[in-house]
Amino acid sequence: MKPVKVGLLGLxxxxxxxxxxxxxxxxxxFGQAGSPISIEKxxxxxMAKLRNVAIDAGKLTEDPWDVINDPEIDVIVEVxxxxxxxxxxxxxxxxxxxxxxxxxxDLMALHGPEILAAARENRCDVLxxxxxxxxxxxxxTLIEGFSSDRxxxxxxIVNGTTNYILTKxxxxxxxxxxxxxxAQELGYAEADPTSDVxxxxxxxxxxxxxxxxxxxxVALEDVSVKGISSVGKDDIAFGKRxxxxxxxxxxxxxxxxxxxxxxxxxLVKNSHPIAAVNGVFNAVYxxxxxxxxxxxxxxxxxxxxxxxxxxxDLVTVVKNLKLGVNGMQAASxxxxxxxxxxxxxxxxxxLRLHVEDRAGVLAKIxxxxxxxxxxxxxxxxxxxxxHSEAEIIVITHNASKAxxxxxxxxxxxxxxxxxxxxxxRVEG
Amino acid sequence: MKPVKVGLLGLxxxxxxxxxxxxxxxxxxFGQAGSPISIEKxxxxxMAKLRNVAIDAGKLTEDPWDVINDPEIDVIVEVxxxxxxxxxxxxxxxxxxxxxxxxxxDLMALHGPEILAAARENRCDVLxxxxxxxxxxxxxTLIEGFSSDRxxxxxxIVNGTTNYILTKxxxxxxxxxxxxxxAQELGYAEADPTSDVxxxxxxxxxxxxxxxxxxxxVALEDVSVKGISSVGKDDIAFGKRxxxxxxxxxxxxxxxxxxxxxxxxxLVKNSHPIAAVNGVFNAVYxxxxxxxxxxxxxxxxxxxxxxxxxxxDLVTVVKNLKLGVNGMQAASxxxxxxxxxxxxxxxxxxLRLHVEDRAGVLAKIxxxxxxxxxxxxxxxxxxxxxHSEAEIIVITHNASKAxxxxxxxxxxxxxxxxxxxxxxRVEG
Numbered sequence: 001m002k003p004v005k006v007g008l009l010g011l012x013x014x015x016x017x018x019x020x021x022x023x024x025x026x027x028x029x030f031g032q033a034g035s036p037i038s039i040e041k042x043x044x045x046x047m048a049k050l051r052n053v054a055i056d057a058g059k060l061t062e063d064p065w066d067v068i069n070d071p072e073i074d075v076i077v078e079v080x081x082x083x084x085x086x087x088x089x090x091x092x093x094x095x096x097x098x099x100x101x102x103x104x105x106d107l108m109a110l111h112g113p114e115i116l117a118a119a120r121e122n123r124c125d126v127l128x129x130x131x132x133x134x135x136x137x138x139x140x141t142l143i144e145g146f147s148s149d150r151x152x153x154x155x156x157i158v159n160g161t162t163n164y165i166l167t168k169x170x171x172x173x174x175x176x177x178x179x180x181x182x183a184q185e186l187g188y189a190e191a192d193p194t195s196d197v198x199x200x201x202x203x204x205x206x207x208x209x210x211x212x213x214x215x216x217x218v219a220l221e222d223v224s225v226k227g228i229s230s231v232g233k234d235d236i237a238f239g240k241r242x243x244x245x246x247x248x249x250x251x252x253x254x255x256x257x258x259x260x261x262x263x264x265x266x267l268v269k270n271s272h273p274i275a276a277v278n279g280v281f282n283a284v285y286x287x288x289x290x291x292x293x294x295x296x297x298x299x300x301x302x303x304x305x306x307x308x309x310x311x312x313d314l315v316t317v318v319k320n321l322k323l324g325v326n327g328m329q330a331a332s333x334x335x336x337x338x339x340x341x342x343x344x345x346x347x348x349x350x351l352r353l354h355v356e357d358r359a360g361v362l363a364k365i366x367x368x369x370x371x372x373x374x375x376x377x378x379x380x381x382x383x384x385x386x387h388s389e390a391e392i393i394v395i396t397h398n399a400s401k402a403x404x405x406x407x408x409x410x411x412x413x414x415x416x417x418x419x420x421x422x423x424x425r426v427e428g
Numbered sequence: 429m430k431p432v433k434v435g436l437l438g439l440x441x442x443x444x445x446x447x448x449x450x451x452x453x454x455x456x457x458f459g460q461a462g463s464p465i466s467i468e469k470x471x472x473x474x475m476a477k478l479r480n481v482a483i484d485a486g487k488l489t490e491d492p493w494d495v496i497n498d499p500e501i502d503v504i505v506e507v508x509x510x511x512x513x514x515x516x517x518x519x520x521x522x523x524x525x526x527x528x529x530x531x532x533x534d535l536m537a538l539h540g541p542e543i544l545a546a547a548r549e550n551r552c553d554v555l556x557x558x559x560x561x562x563x564x565x566x567x568x569t570l571i572e573g574f575s576s577d578r579x580x581x582x583x584x585i586v587n588g589t590t591n592y593i594l595t596k597x598x599x600x601x602x603x604x605x606x607x608x609x610x611a612q613e614l615g616y617a618e619a620d621p622t623s624d625v626x627x628x629x630x631x632x633x634x635x636x637x638x639x640x641x642x643x644x645x646v647a648l649e650d651v652s653v654k655g656i657s658s659v660g661k662d663d664i665a666f667g668k669r670x671x672x673x674x675x676x677x678x679x680x681x682x683x684x685x686x687x688x689x690x691x692x693x694x695l696v697k698n699s700h701p702i703a704a705v706n707g708v709f710n711a712v713y714x715x716x717x718x719x720x721x722x723x724x725x726x727x728x729x730x731x732x733x734x735x736x737x738x739x740x741d742l743v744t745v746v747k748n749l750k751l752g753v754n755g756m757q758a759a760s761x762x763x764x765x766x767x768x769x770x771x772x773x774x775x776x777x778x779l780r781l782h783v784e785d786r787a788g789v790l791a792k793i794x795x796x797x798x799x800x801x802x803x804x805x806x807x808x809x810x811x812x813x814x815h816s817e818a819e820i821i822v823i824t825h826n827a828s829k830a831x832x833x834x835x836x837x838x839x840x841x842x843x844x845x846x847x848x849x850x851x852x853r854v855e856g
Contacts, residue, residue, distance in 0.1 A: 021576055021718055031643060031762035032575040129573075135719035137573025144572075145557075145565025147460040148449055148739030215459060273725060276704055281721075290449055291563035291736040293709075294726030297701060304718040311576030323753045334459035 003036035004318045007067035007098075009089060010080030011044045011060075014103055014130070016053050017307025018077060022314075023053075029311070033318035041067045043080070068093050075317050077310060078102040079130075087111050094118045094126070099326055101313040103130035103306055109204035113217050113333075123327035125320055127313035132205040133158055133282040135305030136298040137312065142212040142286070143332045149288035151213040155427065156250040158205040160280035160300040161189045161196040162228050166246055166265075167278040170236050176229060188280060198227035199248060199263040206250035209284065210261045214254045216335040218261055226264040235352060235422050238393050239267045242378070244350075245275045249427065253340075260340040262425075267350050269428030342402040348377065348426035349396045349404055353411075354419040357383065357390040361416045365392065368414065372406045374399040389418060395426060431464035432746045435495035435526075437517060438508030439472045439488075442531050442558070444481050445735025446505060450742075451481075457739070461746035469495045471508070496521050503745050505738060506530040507558075515539050522546045522554070527754055529741040531558035531734055537632035541645050541761075551755035553748055555741035560633045561586055561710040563733030564726040565740065570640040570714070571760045577716035579641040583855065584678040586633040588708035588728040589617045589624040590656050594674055594693075595706040598664050604657060616708060626655035627676065627691040634678035637712065638689045642682045644763040646689055651678075654692040663780060663850050666821055667695045670806070672778075673703045677855065681768075688768040690853075695778050697856030770830040776805065776854035777824045777832055781839075782847040785811065785818040789844045793820065796842065800834045802827040817846060823854055 006022070008015055022029065022039055029037055042055065043064040064080070067073060068089055076093045080086060083106050090100055090107070100119070102108065108115070108128050119126040129139045133156070142151070157163050161183060168179040180197070183189035195201045203223040210218040228248050239246050244267035252261040268275040273295045277283040282300030287293055299305035320326040355361050362381060369376060380393040396404075404423075411417050434450070436443055450457065450467055457465055470483065471492040492508070495501060496517055504521045508514060511534050518528055518535070528547070530536065536543070536556050547554040557567045561584070570579070585591050589611060596607040608625065611617035623629045631651040638646040656676050667674050672695035680689040696703040701723045705711040710728030715721055727733035748754040783789050790809060797804060808821040824832075832851075839845050 017718070025576065025578065028578060028643075029576065032760070135716075136722060137569055140568065140573050141565055144744065145568050145740055146736065147743040148453065148457065149736045150453065150456060215456075273704070276701070288563075288736065290445070290732040292727050292730075292733055294564060294724075296722075296724055298722035299720050302720075305720055308574065308577045308716065308719040312573055315575040316572065319757065323751070323756055325751045325753055328751055329747065332460070 001035060003038040004074050004321060005038055005040045005072050006075045006077055006314065007070060007073040008039055008042040009064050009067060009076060009078045011042050011051065012079065013303045014079040014306045014310065015042070016051070017303035018079060018310050019053050019055065020304070021307050021311045029315065033315045034322055035318050037314065037318060040073060041070055043067045064089050068096070073098060074321065075099045075101065075314060077314065078104055079310065081106070083107055083110060087115070090115060091118055094122050094124045097122060097124060099125040099317045100127070101310055101317060102126070102128050103310055104128070105131040105201070105204045105208065109207040109220050112208065112211065119327055125317045125326045127316060129313050130306045130309035132208050133284055134298070134300040134302060135308050136282060136284065136296050136300070137309065138209070138284045138296050139212060141296060142209065146286065146288055146291065149290045151286060151288045152254055153287040154209050154213045154252040155274055155285040156202070156206060156209060157247055157274060157277050157283050158250055158300065159196055159202040159248060160282060161193065162202070162248040163277065163282070164188050164280045165197070166228060166231070166248065169231070169233065170240070170245060173233060173237070175233055176231060197229050199225040202248060202250050202263045206252055206261050206263055209250070210252035210259065212332060213252060213286070214257070214259050214335065215333050216259065216337040217333055218259060218337060222261055222339055224262040228265050230422070231265050232422065235424065238352065239350070242395065243270055244268060244426070245270055246424065247274065247277070249274070251425070251427070257335060258338050258340045258344060260345045264425055266425040266427050272428035275428070342405065343400050345401040346398045348398055350422070350424045350426050351394045351420065352422040353392045353394070353417055354384060354421055355390050355392055356416045356418065357388045361390070362392065364414060364416050368407055368410045369396070371410070372403040374403050374407055429463060431466040432502050432749060433466055433468045433500050434503045434505055434742065435498060435501035436467055436470040437492050437495060437504060437506045439470050439479065440507065441731045442507040442734045442738065443470070444479070445731035446507060446738050447481050447483065448732070449735050449739045457743065461743045462750055463746050465742065465746060468501060469498055471495045492517050496524070501526060502749070503527045503529065503742060505742065506532055507738065509534070511535055511538060515543070518543060519546055522550050522552045525550060525552060527553040527745045528555070529738055529745060530554070530556050531738055532556070533559040533629070533632045533636065537635040537648050540636065540639065547755055553745045553754045555744060557741050558734045558737035560636050561712055562726070562728040562730060563736050564710060564712065564724050564728070565737065566637065566712045566724050567640060569724060570637065574714065574716055574719065577718045579714060579716045580682050581715040582637050582641045582680040583702055583713040584630070584634060584637060585675055585702060585705050585711050586678055586728065587624055587630040587676060588710060589621065590630070590676040591705065591710070592616050592708045593625070594656060594659070594676065597659070597661065598668070598673060601661060601665070603661055604659060625657050627653040630676060630678045630691045634680055634689050634691055637678070638680035638687065640760060641680060641714070642687050642763065643761050644687065644765040645761055646687060646765060650689055650767055652690040656693050658850070659693050660850065663852070666780065667778070670823065671698055672696060672854070673698055674852065675702065675705070677702070679853070679855070685763060686766050686768045686772060688773045692853055694853040694855050700856035703856065770833065771828050773829040774826045776826055778850070778852045778854050779822045779848065780850040781820045781822070781845055782812060782849055783818050783820055784844045784846065785816045789818065790820065792842060792844050796835055796838045797824070799838070800831040802831050802835055
């Protein structure tokens with residue numbers, strides 16, 4: 001039987017995992033896909049580099065176009081990363097009738113609609129299970145598993161680096177900077193950690209999840225983003241005292257087809273299943289009108305977990321090839337995007353304020369909340385370590401983002417407030 | 429556009445949910461499936477019964493054959509339950525070229541291979557996502573999400589009734605019988621709870637999961653089953669003291685394609701994600717060689733969660749109809765079944781023994797373990813409440829089932845042992 005011929009773009013961590021699984025699981029993959037799968041060509045940055053996996057040197061090239069332009073190649077597996085140049089490779093591959101499997105969240109978050117439209121036009125599959133939450137098959141779940149339901153909320157721990165940092169801070173009472181340094185030494189965080197710790201990586205993944213969950217094209221710029229670099233030991237300690245863990249959550253919500261998507265440090269009630277997701281693990285919590293609460297948990301990165309998702313997509317492409325139905329799946333996005341305004345977005349808030357330690361301060365502060373009709377669930381006041389300063393912790397009831405913006409603006413001109421230390425969302 | 433015509437067998441809890449979702453989500457389902465879906469005929473037990481959902485009385489019949497024999501019906505949705513008669517309905521529907529969506533775990537566990545073979549022969553889809561773990565799309569996940577991986581372990585909390593009972597016992601220190609009675613009053617347990625509490629319901633679901641996970645036809649009689657009716661307050665209390673929760677776990681394992689499947693009360697280390705699955709919720713933990721640890725969590729039963737899975741399958745059937753590929757998916761079972769012997773099955777054990785309270789007893793007992801080469805992880809001895817009796821708690825290291833059978837047989841003729849109170853598996 002003629003094998004399905006695969007061209008690989010990239011042979012880093014994930015690419016190596018793809019080679020390992022395709023070579024190591026031949027019999028199983030044949031059973032699943034009904035056809036042998038063969039990696040024929042691999043584009044690498046540097047042909048001279050030593051590899052962790054045995055590869056016929058004749059298959060390597062330093063020019064991705066060698067792979068794209070090869071008429072024998074049926075499927076391109078893109079695990080090289082990058083955006084503009086990589087998009088050009090993928091669009092050309094599609095134009096040549098090749099199917100594409102990609103792990104590239106950046107590309108799919110920014111150019112997903114364009115790439116998927118080109119794929120449909122050319123009857124090509126473009127599959128990207130590995131782009132979000134590594135080994136967790138969450139994209140299939142949103143497209144197929146919940147095709148019958150109206151999803152109203154998706155909450156994701158979709159960045160392992162920040163979850164590792166926050167878990168360590170919570171367990172050891174350590175500071176953000178100490179833990180980040182350790183994570184960098186262990187290889188869990190990059191030398192320049194900005195994309196992870198400032199929430200951009202998570203925002204890209206939430207763009208993809210929100211698009212699939214709500215069946216409308218959400219764009220990266222629709223996502224409001226705040227990272228974890230400002231989360232202090234005290235925030236975590238106060239959170240614990242009140243029964244919460246702090247997690248970097250991506251939260252996408254839809255009510256009556258009006259959507260909001262955000263990424264921010266969030267206090268999660270510790271009875272909520274997502275509060276127990278620790279270390280580099282990822283999890284996506286999905287709430288559907290009919291199904292109710294579900295959660296999908298697993299490794300969010302790593303060579304073999306991510307490669308599992310890439311190769312599962314490859315199996316789907318091969319199955320579709322045998323049936324002659326590539327690129328013919330119904331589009332999973334069929335709704336117009338409507339975004340919520342700040343007046344429509346509503347959640348609970350945690351605030352930590354440093355204030356002057358004298359009579360009447362709490363009255364002035366609660367007066368501001370009252371003016372903006374934000375009601376309070378709990379208030380704790382205690383002396384601060386600083387001289388003649390007190391610390392006030394407030395948890396609000398659900399309040400609109402517009403009202404909270406008003407409160408925070410009013411606080412700026414309130415003389416008794418020295419410092420708004422933290423403002424975080426609260427869930428569960 | 430001509431709608432896809434559905435015939436419903438059964439209008440109980442799940443059937444009502446299916447009607448609600450199909451009627452209530454018309455626009456969304458059209459977006460997903462690319463075709464309208466219409467429920468044309470419904471077979472019910474009693475036409476005179478009052479319903480919780482508005483239904484055109486002209487669609488109802490008391491004779492399922494009216495639905496099966498209707499040449500206009502494209503898809504049969506079977507949510508009536510039952511085995512032999514229901515199998516006859518489904519096989520006849522397939523013979524007539526109708527596709528089938530079923531929530532019937534009993535039928536699929538007992539006759540799945542025969543029904544699926546008939547479906548392939550007749551180019552019909554038979555989908556059964558709702559048969560295991562209600563609203564969790566675990567069947568799709570095993571077939572497609574992990575098609576690239578070799579799954580080596582599946583652990584499931586797949587019976588909500590027993591998980592509710594064990595959760596209550598753990599939280600409140602209540603006895604099995606008190607909690608069962610309460611569960612029956614609340615409708616979480618049936619008047620005759622045997623199938624749930626003795627593990628048969630879970631065994632049927634594990635038969636389906638093991639078959640899909642290991643790609644080999646596992647039969648119900650391959651599953652070793654022990655229910656929760658013998659679990660005592662003391663077992664739970666001792667478990668807690670040692671850092672474990674007791675759960676009714678279905679455990680399917682495969683090493684080098686040798687399979688074992690069991691259902692039994694299991695002490696799960698409370699750091700394991702499945703230990704935190706409480707109440708009527710279900711969860712399936714899947715370990716794959718490449719992907720590592722994953723877990724899928726959600727509602728295991730109920731009108732709308734189960735109907736979500738049924739209707740998602742219906743959407744898949746409709747998509748396949750539009751592509752003309754029903755019944756043409758590669759078989760997901762392609763391996764020969766090889767079962768482990770008792771000498772190959774190995775795990776940790778928790779034992780609680782009531783023994784005579786005199787010198788040399790522990791030596792005699794540990795001597796038996798040594799004879800069968802079972803090594804011990806921890807031993808606790810303490811005075812019992814009974815006169816001149818002591819209680820001994822043992823947790824073994826991994827030991828083969830054959831060796832443990834030898835130990836338990838030797839204990840029967842050991843005069844110092846008054847009673848082997850409990851023997852449970854230990855995980856995590």
